[in-house]
């Protein structure tokens with residue numbers, strides 16, 4: 001067992017930058033500006049919080 005190798009592996013993981021999660025959304029998809037819920041195409045109001053969306 002080599003503790004040194006384990007330590008190097010741990011450092012390697014920490015060196016890797018966090019990968020930003022890109023939100024893949026279909027064309028025309030909108031999200032509520034209030035709660036961030038996905039809105040149905042053409043929706044006038046958020047189905048989650050009722051905030052008026054679109055325009």
Ligand SMILES: [Zn+2]
Pocket residue numbers: 032033034035036037046047048049050051
């Ligand atoms: Zn909402």
